[in-house]
Amino acid sequence: MTALLKLDDISVSIGNLGLLDRISLSVGRGQVVGLVGESGSGKSLTAMAAIGLLPLIGGRVTKGTVRFDGQDMAAMTETQRRKLRGARIGFVTQNPMTALDPVQRIGEQVDVVSRLHLGLSRADARARTLDLLTRLRIPEAGAVVDAWPHQLSGGMKQRIVIAMALAGDPDLIIADEPTTALDVTVQAQIIQILGSLVRERGVALLLITHDMGVVAQVCDRVAVLYAGRLAEEGPVGPIFAAPAHPYTAALIGCIPQDGMAKGSLTGIPGAVPSAAAFPAGCRFHPRCPRASDLCRNTPPMIVHRTAGQVACHHPGEAE
Ligand code: SF4
Structure with a gap:
Protein backbone atom coordinates (compact mmCIF):
# COMPACT_ATOMS: atom_id res chain seq x y z
CA MET A 1 0.00 0.00 0.00
CA THR A 2 1.38 3.44 -0.91
CA ALA A 3 1.81 5.62 2.15
CA LEU A 4 -0.15 8.86 2.25
CA LEU A 5 1.62 9.92 5.43
CA LYS A 6 5.14 8.68 6.07
CA LEU A 7 7.33 9.48 9.05
CA ASP A 8 10.84 8.28 8.37
CA ASP A 9 13.18 8.06 11.36
CA ILE A 10 12.10 11.37 12.91
CA SER A 11 13.44 12.90 16.11
CA VAL A 12 11.82 15.92 17.76
CA SER A 13 13.11 18.43 20.32
CA ILE A 14 11.81 21.42 22.19
CA GLY A 15 14.81 23.59 23.02
CA ASN A 16 17.56 21.19 24.11
CA LEU A 17 15.13 18.55 25.30
CA GLY A 18 14.85 15.53 23.01
CA LEU A 19 11.23 14.32 23.14
CA LEU A 20 10.90 11.89 20.24
CA ASP A 21 13.69 9.63 19.07
CA ARG A 22 13.84 7.97 15.64
CA ILE A 23 10.21 7.20 14.96
CA SER A 24 9.08 5.66 11.68
CA LEU A 25 5.52 4.86 10.69
CA SER A 26 3.20 5.28 7.76
CA VAL A 27 -0.53 5.45 7.03
CA GLY A 28 -2.03 4.48 3.67
CA ARG A 29 -5.37 5.45 2.12
CA GLY A 30 -8.24 3.46 3.58
CA GLN A 31 -5.98 2.28 6.38
CA VAL A 32 -6.45 2.78 10.13
CA VAL A 33 -3.25 3.05 12.14
CA GLY A 34 -3.35 3.21 15.93
CA LEU A 35 -0.76 5.30 17.75
CA VAL A 36 -0.72 3.87 21.26
CA GLY A 37 0.92 4.49 24.60
CA GLU A 38 0.25 5.88 28.04
CA SER A 39 0.09 9.57 28.70
CA GLY A 40 3.58 11.04 28.15
CA SER A 41 4.63 8.42 25.61
CA GLY A 42 4.77 10.95 22.74
CA LYS A 43 1.60 10.11 20.78
CA SER A 44 0.21 13.62 20.39
CA LEU A 45 3.67 15.03 19.70
CA THR A 46 4.14 12.47 16.92
CA ALA A 47 0.82 13.53 15.40
CA MET A 48 1.81 17.21 15.64
CA ALA A 49 5.12 16.45 13.92
CA ALA A 50 3.24 14.55 11.23
CA ILE A 51 1.22 17.57 10.20
CA GLY A 52 3.77 20.31 10.77
CA LEU A 53 2.27 21.77 13.95
CA LEU A 54 5.39 21.58 16.14
CA PRO A 55 6.23 25.31 15.80
CA LEU A 56 3.03 26.04 17.77
CA ILE A 57 4.68 24.57 20.87
CA GLY A 58 8.22 25.65 20.05
CA GLY A 59 9.20 22.18 18.80
CA ARG A 60 11.12 21.10 15.71
CA VAL A 61 12.02 17.96 13.79
CA THR A 62 15.77 17.56 14.31
CA LYS A 63 16.23 14.43 12.22
CA GLY A 64 14.36 12.42 9.62
CA THR A 65 11.59 13.37 7.20
CA VAL A 66 7.81 13.65 7.18
CA ARG A 67 6.15 13.17 3.80
CA PHE A 68 2.50 13.81 2.99
CA ASP A 69 1.46 12.36 -0.36
CA GLY A 70 5.13 12.22 -1.33
CA GLN A 71 5.85 15.86 -0.44
CA ASP A 72 8.48 16.68 2.17
CA MET A 73 6.69 18.76 4.84
CA ALA A 74 9.96 20.49 5.79
CA ALA A 75 10.37 21.80 2.24
CA MET A 76 6.93 23.51 2.32
CA THR A 77 6.34 27.07 3.47
CA GLU A 78 4.13 27.57 6.54
CA THR A 79 1.40 28.90 4.22
CA GLN A 80 1.53 25.70 2.14
CA ARG A 81 1.39 23.55 5.28
CA ARG A 82 -1.57 25.52 6.62
CA LYS A 83 -3.38 25.12 3.31
CA LEU A 84 -2.69 21.39 3.30
CA ARG A 85 -4.02 20.99 6.85
CA GLY A 86 -7.15 22.97 6.03
CA ALA A 87 -7.97 21.21 2.78
CA ARG A 88 -6.71 17.64 3.15
CA ILE A 89 -6.60 16.80 6.84
CA GLY A 90 -9.57 16.43 9.20
CA PHE A 91 -9.36 16.41 12.99
CA VAL A 92 -11.43 14.70 15.66
CA THR A 93 -10.57 15.82 19.17
CA GLN A 94 -11.26 14.17 22.52
CA ASN A 95 -13.72 16.81 23.66
CA PRO A 96 -16.35 17.61 21.01
CA MET A 97 -17.20 20.90 22.71
CA THR A 98 -13.79 22.29 21.73
CA ALA A 99 -14.70 21.67 18.07
CA LEU A 100 -18.36 22.78 18.17
CA ASP A 101 -19.56 26.37 18.36
CA PRO A 102 -22.18 26.44 21.15
CA VAL A 103 -24.12 29.27 19.50
CA GLN A 104 -24.42 27.83 15.99
CA ARG A 105 -26.90 25.18 14.87
CA ILE A 106 -25.44 21.75 14.10
CA GLY A 107 -26.31 21.73 10.40
CA GLU A 108 -24.65 25.08 9.75
CA GLN A 109 -21.44 23.93 11.44
CA VAL A 110 -21.17 20.85 9.24
CA ASP A 111 -22.35 22.64 6.06
CA VAL A 112 -19.67 25.29 6.31
CA VAL A 113 -16.88 22.71 5.96
CA SER A 114 -18.03 21.41 2.57
CA ARG A 115 -18.95 24.90 1.37
CA LEU A 116 -15.46 26.12 2.23
CA HIS A 117 -13.39 23.15 1.07
CA LEU A 118 -15.50 21.72 -1.76
CA GLY A 119 -17.15 24.94 -2.93
CA LEU A 120 -20.66 23.47 -2.57
CA SER A 121 -23.82 25.57 -2.71
CA ARG A 122 -25.92 25.89 0.47
CA ALA A 123 -28.39 23.29 -0.78
CA ASP A 124 -25.71 20.79 -1.85
CA ALA A 125 -23.80 21.29 1.39
CA ARG A 126 -26.97 20.59 3.39
CA ALA A 127 -27.67 17.45 1.35
CA ARG A 128 -24.11 16.27 2.02
CA THR A 129 -24.49 17.01 5.74
CA LEU A 130 -27.72 15.02 5.94
CA ASP A 131 -26.11 12.12 4.10
CA LEU A 132 -23.10 12.12 6.44
CA LEU A 133 -25.27 12.31 9.57
CA THR A 134 -27.34 9.40 8.31
CA ARG A 135 -24.21 7.35 7.60
CA LEU A 136 -23.03 8.14 11.11
CA ARG A 137 -26.30 6.55 12.25
CA ILE A 138 -27.66 9.71 13.79
CA PRO A 139 -31.41 9.16 14.21
CA GLU A 140 -33.66 11.88 12.79
CA ALA A 141 -30.82 13.68 11.04
CA GLY A 142 -33.36 16.12 9.57
CA ALA A 143 -34.18 17.38 13.07
CA VAL A 144 -30.61 17.21 14.39
CA VAL A 145 -29.36 19.73 11.79
CA ASP A 146 -31.60 22.34 13.44
CA ALA A 147 -30.48 21.49 16.99
CA TRP A 148 -27.97 23.39 19.15
CA PRO A 149 -24.92 21.50 20.46
CA HIS A 150 -26.15 21.58 24.09
CA GLN A 151 -29.28 19.66 23.06
CA LEU A 152 -27.23 16.59 22.02
CA SER A 153 -25.66 13.83 24.12
CA GLY A 154 -21.85 13.46 24.28
CA GLY A 155 -21.95 10.55 21.83
CA MET A 156 -24.09 12.51 19.35
CA LYS A 157 -21.82 15.54 19.61
CA GLN A 158 -18.80 13.36 18.85
CA ARG A 159 -20.57 11.97 15.75
CA ILE A 160 -21.14 15.55 14.60
CA VAL A 161 -17.43 16.28 15.02
CA ILE A 162 -16.65 13.20 12.91
CA ALA A 163 -19.13 14.45 10.29
CA MET A 164 -17.30 17.80 10.28
CA ALA A 165 -13.96 16.02 9.86
CA LEU A 166 -15.32 14.04 6.88
CA ALA A 167 -17.37 16.83 5.29
CA GLY A 168 -14.44 18.45 3.48
CA ASP A 169 -13.47 15.12 1.87
CA PRO A 170 -10.05 14.93 3.57
CA ASP A 171 -7.33 12.46 2.63
CA LEU A 172 -6.23 12.00 6.24
CA ILE A 173 -8.06 12.18 9.57
CA ILE A 174 -6.21 12.48 12.85
CA ALA A 175 -8.41 11.41 15.74
CA ASP A 176 -6.98 12.13 19.20
CA GLU A 177 -8.62 9.88 21.83
CA PRO A 178 -11.98 10.43 20.08
CA THR A 179 -14.05 8.28 22.42
CA THR A 180 -12.27 8.57 25.77
CA ALA A 181 -14.92 10.87 27.22
CA LEU A 182 -17.80 8.54 26.26
CA ASP A 183 -19.27 5.49 27.91
CA VAL A 184 -18.06 2.09 26.75
CA THR A 185 -21.06 1.09 24.61
CA VAL A 186 -21.11 4.42 22.77
CA GLN A 187 -17.31 4.22 22.35
CA ALA A 188 -17.59 0.90 20.54
CA GLN A 189 -20.33 2.16 18.20
CA ILE A 190 -18.47 5.33 17.28
CA ILE A 191 -15.16 3.57 16.70
CA GLN A 192 -16.85 1.06 14.42
CA ILE A 193 -18.65 3.74 12.43
CA LEU A 194 -15.48 5.83 12.09
CA GLY A 195 -13.49 2.79 10.94
CA SER A 196 -16.02 1.71 8.33
CA LEU A 197 -16.53 5.26 6.98
CA VAL A 198 -12.82 5.92 6.48
CA ARG A 199 -12.33 2.56 4.74
CA GLU A 200 -15.36 3.08 2.52
CA ARG A 201 -14.08 6.53 1.48
CA GLY A 202 -10.40 5.60 1.19
CA VAL A 203 -9.43 8.07 3.92
CA ALA A 204 -6.28 7.41 5.97
CA LEU A 205 -6.93 7.47 9.73
CA LEU A 206 -4.29 7.99 12.40
CA LEU A 207 -6.03 7.07 15.64
CA ILE A 208 -4.34 8.21 18.84
CA THR A 209 -5.38 6.19 21.87
CA HIS A 210 -4.13 4.77 25.15
CA ASP A 211 -6.52 1.84 24.79
CA MET A 212 -5.43 -1.36 23.05
CA GLY A 213 -9.09 -2.48 23.12
CA VAL A 214 -9.89 0.32 20.65
CA VAL A 215 -6.92 -0.73 18.50
CA ALA A 216 -8.12 -4.34 18.40
CA GLN A 217 -11.55 -3.16 17.32
CA VAL A 218 -10.67 -0.99 14.37
CA CYS A 219 -6.98 -0.67 13.43
CA ASP A 220 -5.06 -2.38 10.62
CA ARG A 221 -1.67 -1.51 12.09
CA VAL A 222 -0.47 -0.27 15.44
CA ALA A 223 2.55 1.78 16.51
CA VAL A 224 3.32 1.49 20.23
CA LEU A 225 5.28 4.39 21.71
CA TYR A 226 7.04 4.53 25.04
CA ALA A 227 8.86 7.57 26.43
CA GLY A 228 9.35 9.10 23.00
CA ARG A 229 10.59 5.96 21.28
CA LEU A 230 8.91 3.35 19.14
CA ALA A 231 8.58 0.10 21.06
CA TYR A 247 5.30 -2.94 26.85
CA THR A 248 2.99 -4.01 24.03
CA ALA A 249 2.20 -7.19 25.97
CA ALA A 250 1.48 -5.14 29.11
CA LEU A 251 -0.86 -2.78 27.23
CA ILE A 252 -2.72 -5.75 25.75
CA GLY A 253 -2.96 -7.18 29.28
CA CYS A 254 -4.81 -4.02 30.31
CA ILE A 255 -7.78 -4.76 28.02
CA PRO A 256 -10.71 -5.88 30.18
CA GLN A 257 -11.98 -9.34 29.19
CA ASP A 258 -15.53 -10.63 29.46
CA GLY A 259 -16.14 -12.40 32.75
CA MET A 260 -13.14 -10.77 34.45
CA ALA A 261 -13.62 -10.25 38.18
CA LYS A 262 -13.95 -6.61 39.22
CA GLY A 263 -10.58 -5.23 40.33
CA SER A 264 -8.57 -8.00 38.65
CA LEU A 265 -7.15 -5.62 36.04
CA THR A 266 -3.85 -4.46 37.46
CA GLY A 267 -2.50 -1.95 34.93
CA ILE A 268 1.24 -1.48 34.45
CA PRO A 269 3.19 -0.76 37.64
CA GLY A 270 5.18 2.50 37.61
CA ALA A 271 4.83 5.48 35.30
CA VAL A 272 6.25 6.84 32.04
CA PRO A 273 9.34 8.95 32.90
CA SER A 274 9.40 12.63 32.01
CA ALA A 275 11.62 13.73 29.13
CA ALA A 276 13.99 15.41 31.59
CA ALA A 277 14.54 12.10 33.38
CA PHE A 278 14.62 9.41 30.69
CA PRO A 279 16.61 6.48 32.10
CA ALA A 280 19.77 5.19 30.38
CA GLY A 281 19.56 2.15 28.15
CA CYS A 282 16.05 1.01 27.32
CA ARG A 283 13.66 3.62 28.69
CA ALA A 291 15.15 -6.22 31.99
CA SER A 292 18.80 -7.34 31.99
CA ASP A 293 22.08 -5.45 32.48
CA LEU A 294 22.22 -5.01 28.71
CA CYS A 295 18.80 -3.29 28.85
CA ARG A 296 19.89 -0.99 31.68
CA ASN A 297 22.98 0.20 29.79
CA THR A 298 22.31 0.04 26.06
CA PRO A 299 19.29 1.37 24.17
CA PRO A 300 17.85 -1.34 21.92
CA MET A 301 18.09 -0.74 18.17
CA ILE A 302 14.98 -0.87 16.04
CA VAL A 303 14.93 -4.19 14.22
CA HIS A 304 12.83 -4.44 11.05
CA ARG A 305 10.90 -7.67 10.76
CA THR A 306 8.86 -9.10 7.90
CA ALA A 307 5.87 -6.87 8.50
CA GLY A 308 6.89 -4.48 11.25
CA ALA A 318 8.57 -15.75 28.05
CA GLU A 319 8.61 -14.05 31.45
S1 SF4 B 1 15.04 -3.90 25.94
FE1 SF4 B 1 15.03 -4.97 27.89
S2 SF4 B 1 14.06 -3.55 29.32
FE2 SF4 B 1 13.59 -2.85 27.26
S3 SF4 B 1 11.65 -3.75 26.81
FE3 SF4 B 1 13.20 -5.13 26.00
S4 SF4 B 1 13.57 -6.61 27.64
FE4 SF4 B 1 12.48 -4.87 28.55
Whole structure:
Protein backbone atom coordinates (compact mmCIF):
# COMPACT_ATOMS: atom_id res chain seq x y z
CA MET A 1 0.00 0.00 0.00
CA THR A 2 1.38 3.44 -0.91
CA ALA A 3 1.81 5.62 2.15
CA LEU A 4 -0.15 8.86 2.25
CA LEU A 5 1.62 9.92 5.43
CA LYS A 6 5.14 8.68 6.07
CA LEU A 7 7.33 9.48 9.05
CA ASP A 8 10.84 8.28 8.37
CA ASP A 9 13.18 8.06 11.36
CA ILE A 10 12.10 11.37 12.91
CA SER A 11 13.44 12.90 16.11
CA VAL A 12 11.82 15.92 17.76
CA SER A 13 13.11 18.43 20.32
CA ILE A 14 11.81 21.42 22.19
CA GLY A 15 14.81 23.59 23.02
CA ASN A 16 17.56 21.19 24.11
CA LEU A 17 15.13 18.55 25.30
CA GLY A 18 14.85 15.53 23.01
CA LEU A 19 11.23 14.32 23.14
CA LEU A 20 10.90 11.89 20.24
CA ASP A 21 13.69 9.63 19.07
CA ARG A 22 13.84 7.97 15.64
CA ILE A 23 10.21 7.20 14.96
CA SER A 24 9.08 5.66 11.68
CA LEU A 25 5.52 4.86 10.69
CA SER A 26 3.20 5.28 7.76
CA VAL A 27 -0.53 5.45 7.03
CA GLY A 28 -2.03 4.48 3.67
CA ARG A 29 -5.37 5.45 2.12
CA GLY A 30 -8.24 3.46 3.58
CA GLN A 31 -5.98 2.28 6.38
CA VAL A 32 -6.45 2.78 10.13
CA VAL A 33 -3.25 3.05 12.14
CA GLY A 34 -3.35 3.21 15.93
CA LEU A 35 -0.76 5.30 17.75
CA VAL A 36 -0.72 3.87 21.26
CA GLY A 37 0.92 4.49 24.60
CA GLU A 38 0.25 5.88 28.04
CA SER A 39 0.09 9.57 28.70
CA GLY A 40 3.58 11.04 28.15
CA SER A 41 4.63 8.42 25.61
CA GLY A 42 4.77 10.95 22.74
CA LYS A 43 1.60 10.11 20.78
CA SER A 44 0.21 13.62 20.39
CA LEU A 45 3.67 15.03 19.70
CA THR A 46 4.14 12.47 16.92
CA ALA A 47 0.82 13.53 15.40
CA MET A 48 1.81 17.21 15.64
CA ALA A 49 5.12 16.45 13.92
CA ALA A 50 3.24 14.55 11.23
CA ILE A 51 1.22 17.57 10.20
CA GLY A 52 3.77 20.31 10.77
CA LEU A 53 2.27 21.77 13.95
CA LEU A 54 5.39 21.58 16.14
CA PRO A 55 6.23 25.31 15.80
CA LEU A 56 3.03 26.04 17.77
CA ILE A 57 4.68 24.57 20.87
CA GLY A 58 8.22 25.65 20.05
CA GLY A 59 9.20 22.18 18.80
CA ARG A 60 11.12 21.10 15.71
CA VAL A 61 12.02 17.96 13.79
CA THR A 62 15.77 17.56 14.31
CA LYS A 63 16.23 14.43 12.22
CA GLY A 64 14.36 12.42 9.62
CA THR A 65 11.59 13.37 7.20
CA VAL A 66 7.81 13.65 7.18
CA ARG A 67 6.15 13.17 3.80
CA PHE A 68 2.50 13.81 2.99
CA ASP A 69 1.46 12.36 -0.36
CA GLY A 70 5.13 12.22 -1.33
CA GLN A 71 5.85 15.86 -0.44
CA ASP A 72 8.48 16.68 2.17
CA MET A 73 6.69 18.76 4.84
CA ALA A 74 9.96 20.49 5.79
CA ALA A 75 10.37 21.80 2.24
CA MET A 76 6.93 23.51 2.32
CA THR A 77 6.34 27.07 3.47
CA GLU A 78 4.13 27.57 6.54
CA THR A 79 1.40 28.90 4.22
CA GLN A 80 1.53 25.70 2.14
CA ARG A 81 1.39 23.55 5.28
CA ARG A 82 -1.57 25.52 6.62
CA LYS A 83 -3.38 25.12 3.31
CA LEU A 84 -2.69 21.39 3.30
CA ARG A 85 -4.02 20.99 6.85
CA GLY A 86 -7.15 22.97 6.03
CA ALA A 87 -7.97 21.21 2.78
CA ARG A 88 -6.71 17.64 3.15
CA ILE A 89 -6.60 16.80 6.84
CA GLY A 90 -9.57 16.43 9.20
CA PHE A 91 -9.36 16.41 12.99
CA VAL A 92 -11.43 14.70 15.66
CA THR A 93 -10.57 15.82 19.17
CA GLN A 94 -11.26 14.17 22.52
CA ASN A 95 -13.72 16.81 23.66
CA PRO A 96 -16.35 17.61 21.01
CA MET A 97 -17.20 20.90 22.71
CA THR A 98 -13.79 22.29 21.73
CA ALA A 99 -14.70 21.67 18.07
CA LEU A 100 -18.36 22.78 18.17
CA ASP A 101 -19.56 26.37 18.36
CA PRO A 102 -22.18 26.44 21.15
CA VAL A 103 -24.12 29.27 19.50
CA GLN A 104 -24.42 27.83 15.99
CA ARG A 105 -26.90 25.18 14.87
CA ILE A 106 -25.44 21.75 14.10
CA GLY A 107 -26.31 21.73 10.40
CA GLU A 108 -24.65 25.08 9.75
CA GLN A 109 -21.44 23.93 11.44
CA VAL A 110 -21.17 20.85 9.24
CA ASP A 111 -22.35 22.64 6.06
CA VAL A 112 -19.67 25.29 6.31
CA VAL A 113 -16.88 22.71 5.96
CA SER A 114 -18.03 21.41 2.57
CA ARG A 115 -18.95 24.90 1.37
CA LEU A 116 -15.46 26.12 2.23
CA HIS A 117 -13.39 23.15 1.07
CA LEU A 118 -15.50 21.72 -1.76
CA GLY A 119 -17.15 24.94 -2.93
CA LEU A 120 -20.66 23.47 -2.57
CA SER A 121 -23.82 25.57 -2.71
CA ARG A 122 -25.92 25.89 0.47
CA ALA A 123 -28.39 23.29 -0.78
CA ASP A 124 -25.71 20.79 -1.85
CA ALA A 125 -23.80 21.29 1.39
CA ARG A 126 -26.97 20.59 3.39
CA ALA A 127 -27.67 17.45 1.35
CA ARG A 128 -24.11 16.27 2.02
CA THR A 129 -24.49 17.01 5.74
CA LEU A 130 -27.72 15.02 5.94
CA ASP A 131 -26.11 12.12 4.10
CA LEU A 132 -23.10 12.12 6.44
CA LEU A 133 -25.27 12.31 9.57
CA THR A 134 -27.34 9.40 8.31
CA ARG A 135 -24.21 7.35 7.60
CA LEU A 136 -23.03 8.14 11.11
CA ARG A 137 -26.30 6.55 12.25
CA ILE A 138 -27.66 9.71 13.79
CA PRO A 139 -31.41 9.16 14.21
CA GLU A 140 -33.66 11.88 12.79
CA ALA A 141 -30.82 13.68 11.04
CA GLY A 142 -33.36 16.12 9.57
CA ALA A 143 -34.18 17.38 13.07
CA VAL A 144 -30.61 17.21 14.39
CA VAL A 145 -29.36 19.73 11.79
CA ASP A 146 -31.60 22.34 13.44
CA ALA A 147 -30.48 21.49 16.99
CA TRP A 148 -27.97 23.39 19.15
CA PRO A 149 -24.92 21.50 20.46
CA HIS A 150 -26.15 21.58 24.09
CA GLN A 151 -29.28 19.66 23.06
CA LEU A 152 -27.23 16.59 22.02
CA SER A 153 -25.66 13.83 24.12
CA GLY A 154 -21.85 13.46 24.28
CA GLY A 155 -21.95 10.55 21.83
CA MET A 156 -24.09 12.51 19.35
CA LYS A 157 -21.82 15.54 19.61
CA GLN A 158 -18.80 13.36 18.85
CA ARG A 159 -20.57 11.97 15.75
CA ILE A 160 -21.14 15.55 14.60
CA VAL A 161 -17.43 16.28 15.02
CA ILE A 162 -16.65 13.20 12.91
CA ALA A 163 -19.13 14.45 10.29
CA MET A 164 -17.30 17.80 10.28
CA ALA A 165 -13.96 16.02 9.86
CA LEU A 166 -15.32 14.04 6.88
CA ALA A 167 -17.37 16.83 5.29
CA GLY A 168 -14.44 18.45 3.48
CA ASP A 169 -13.47 15.12 1.87
CA PRO A 170 -10.05 14.93 3.57
CA ASP A 171 -7.33 12.46 2.63
CA LEU A 172 -6.23 12.00 6.24
CA ILE A 173 -8.06 12.18 9.57
CA ILE A 174 -6.21 12.48 12.85
CA ALA A 175 -8.41 11.41 15.74
CA ASP A 176 -6.98 12.13 19.20
CA GLU A 177 -8.62 9.88 21.83
CA PRO A 178 -11.98 10.43 20.08
CA THR A 179 -14.05 8.28 22.42
CA THR A 180 -12.27 8.57 25.77
CA ALA A 181 -14.92 10.87 27.22
CA LEU A 182 -17.80 8.54 26.26
CA ASP A 183 -19.27 5.49 27.91
CA VAL A 184 -18.06 2.09 26.75
CA THR A 185 -21.06 1.09 24.61
CA VAL A 186 -21.11 4.42 22.77
CA GLN A 187 -17.31 4.22 22.35
CA ALA A 188 -17.59 0.90 20.54
CA GLN A 189 -20.33 2.16 18.20
CA ILE A 190 -18.47 5.33 17.28
CA ILE A 191 -15.16 3.57 16.70
CA GLN A 192 -16.85 1.06 14.42
CA ILE A 193 -18.65 3.74 12.43
CA LEU A 194 -15.48 5.83 12.09
CA GLY A 195 -13.49 2.79 10.94
CA SER A 196 -16.02 1.71 8.33
CA LEU A 197 -16.53 5.26 6.98
CA VAL A 198 -12.82 5.92 6.48
CA ARG A 199 -12.33 2.56 4.74
CA GLU A 200 -15.36 3.08 2.52
CA ARG A 201 -14.08 6.53 1.48
CA GLY A 202 -10.40 5.60 1.19
CA VAL A 203 -9.43 8.07 3.92
CA ALA A 204 -6.28 7.41 5.97
CA LEU A 205 -6.93 7.47 9.73
CA LEU A 206 -4.29 7.99 12.40
CA LEU A 207 -6.03 7.07 15.64
CA ILE A 208 -4.34 8.21 18.84
CA THR A 209 -5.38 6.19 21.87
CA HIS A 210 -4.13 4.77 25.15
CA ASP A 211 -6.52 1.84 24.79
CA MET A 212 -5.43 -1.36 23.05
CA GLY A 213 -9.09 -2.48 23.12
CA VAL A 214 -9.89 0.32 20.65
CA VAL A 215 -6.92 -0.73 18.50
CA ALA A 216 -8.12 -4.34 18.40
CA GLN A 217 -11.55 -3.16 17.32
CA VAL A 218 -10.67 -0.99 14.37
CA CYS A 219 -6.98 -0.67 13.43
CA ASP A 220 -5.06 -2.38 10.62
CA ARG A 221 -1.67 -1.51 12.09
CA VAL A 222 -0.47 -0.27 15.44
CA ALA A 223 2.55 1.78 16.51
CA VAL A 224 3.32 1.49 20.23
CA LEU A 225 5.28 4.39 21.71
CA TYR A 226 7.04 4.53 25.04
CA ALA A 227 8.86 7.57 26.43
CA GLY A 228 9.35 9.10 23.00
CA ARG A 229 10.59 5.96 21.28
CA LEU A 230 8.91 3.35 19.14
CA ALA A 231 8.58 0.10 21.06
CA GLU A 232 6.85 -1.95 18.39
CA GLU A 233 4.99 -1.39 15.12
CA GLY A 234 3.21 -3.71 12.74
CA PRO A 235 -0.08 -5.33 11.69
CA VAL A 236 -2.62 -5.67 14.50
CA GLY A 237 -3.37 -9.42 14.12
CA PRO A 238 0.18 -10.76 14.57
CA ILE A 239 1.04 -8.21 17.27
CA PHE A 240 -1.99 -9.14 19.37
CA ALA A 241 -1.34 -12.85 18.80
CA ALA A 242 2.33 -12.60 19.83
CA PRO A 243 3.52 -9.19 21.05
CA ALA A 244 7.31 -9.01 20.81
CA HIS A 245 7.80 -6.04 23.15
CA PRO A 246 7.00 -6.37 26.88
CA TYR A 247 5.30 -2.94 26.85
CA THR A 248 2.99 -4.01 24.03
CA ALA A 249 2.20 -7.19 25.97
CA ALA A 250 1.48 -5.14 29.11
CA LEU A 251 -0.86 -2.78 27.23
CA ILE A 252 -2.72 -5.75 25.75
CA GLY A 253 -2.96 -7.18 29.28
CA CYS A 254 -4.81 -4.02 30.31
CA ILE A 255 -7.78 -4.76 28.02
CA PRO A 256 -10.71 -5.88 30.18
CA GLN A 257 -11.98 -9.34 29.19
CA ASP A 258 -15.53 -10.63 29.46
CA GLY A 259 -16.14 -12.40 32.75
CA MET A 260 -13.14 -10.77 34.45
CA ALA A 261 -13.62 -10.25 38.18
CA LYS A 262 -13.95 -6.61 39.22
CA GLY A 263 -10.58 -5.23 40.33
CA SER A 264 -8.57 -8.00 38.65
CA LEU A 265 -7.15 -5.62 36.04
CA THR A 266 -3.85 -4.46 37.46
CA GLY A 267 -2.50 -1.95 34.93
CA ILE A 268 1.24 -1.48 34.45
CA PRO A 269 3.19 -0.76 37.64
CA GLY A 270 5.18 2.50 37.61
CA ALA A 271 4.83 5.48 35.30
CA VAL A 272 6.25 6.84 32.04
CA PRO A 273 9.34 8.95 32.90
CA SER A 274 9.40 12.63 32.01
CA ALA A 275 11.62 13.73 29.13
CA ALA A 276 13.99 15.41 31.59
CA ALA A 277 14.54 12.10 33.38
CA PHE A 278 14.62 9.41 30.69
CA PRO A 279 16.61 6.48 32.10
CA ALA A 280 19.77 5.19 30.38
CA GLY A 281 19.56 2.15 28.15
CA CYS A 282 16.05 1.01 27.32
CA ARG A 283 13.66 3.62 28.69
CA PHE A 284 11.20 0.91 29.71
CA HIS A 285 13.74 -1.03 31.81
CA PRO A 286 12.61 0.22 35.27
CA ARG A 287 9.16 -1.26 34.58
CA CYS A 288 10.15 -4.29 32.53
CA PRO A 289 9.98 -7.84 33.89
CA ARG A 290 12.58 -8.98 31.30
CA ALA A 291 15.15 -6.22 31.99
CA SER A 292 18.80 -7.34 31.99
CA ASP A 293 22.08 -5.45 32.48
CA LEU A 294 22.22 -5.01 28.71
CA CYS A 295 18.80 -3.29 28.85
CA ARG A 296 19.89 -0.99 31.68
CA ASN A 297 22.98 0.20 29.79
CA THR A 298 22.31 0.04 26.06
CA PRO A 299 19.29 1.37 24.17
CA PRO A 300 17.85 -1.34 21.92
CA MET A 301 18.09 -0.74 18.17
CA ILE A 302 14.98 -0.87 16.04
CA VAL A 303 14.93 -4.19 14.22
CA HIS A 304 12.83 -4.44 11.05
CA ARG A 305 10.90 -7.67 10.76
CA THR A 306 8.86 -9.10 7.90
CA ALA A 307 5.87 -6.87 8.50
CA GLY A 308 6.89 -4.48 11.25
CA GLN A 309 9.56 -3.26 13.68
CA VAL A 310 10.50 -3.80 17.31
CA ALA A 311 13.03 -2.23 19.67
CA CYS A 312 13.87 -4.71 22.43
CA HIS A 313 16.93 -6.74 23.49
CA HIS A 314 14.77 -9.71 24.47
CA PRO A 315 11.76 -9.65 22.14
CA GLY A 316 9.01 -12.19 22.60
CA GLU A 317 10.71 -14.10 25.40
CA ALA A 318 8.57 -15.75 28.05
CA GLU A 319 8.61 -14.05 31.45
S1 SF4 B 1 15.04 -3.90 25.94
FE1 SF4 B 1 15.03 -4.97 27.89
S2 SF4 B 1 14.06 -3.55 29.32
FE2 SF4 B 1 13.59 -2.85 27.26
S3 SF4 B 1 11.65 -3.75 26.81
FE3 SF4 B 1 13.20 -5.13 26.00
S4 SF4 B 1 13.57 -6.61 27.64
FE4 SF4 B 1 12.48 -4.87 28.55
